[in-house]
Amino acid sequence: MGYVKHELCEAGQQVKGITIALEDDRRLRRALSVITNIEFYRYQVSFKLLTASGES
Structure with missing residues (x-):
């Protein structure tokens, strides 16, 4: 975010960031x-296996 703010932003632009994690963590929140x-x-992953014919 610092690089973007100092090197890429034009006058008057703001930088916003996101942090993405699998689990919430007290240290991260602090x-x-x-x-x-x-x-x-937070993100979650799910998947479904299918046979080659596309059936479950």
Whole structure:
């Protein structure tokens, strides 16, 4: 975010960031609590196996 702010932004533009993690973590939340303009998202993964003919 610092690089983008100093090297890529034009006058008047703001930088916003996101952190994406599988699990929530108290240490991560504490670190993010002192940073402005950053959001936290969790992700989850699921999948389904199919036969070659496309059946479950």
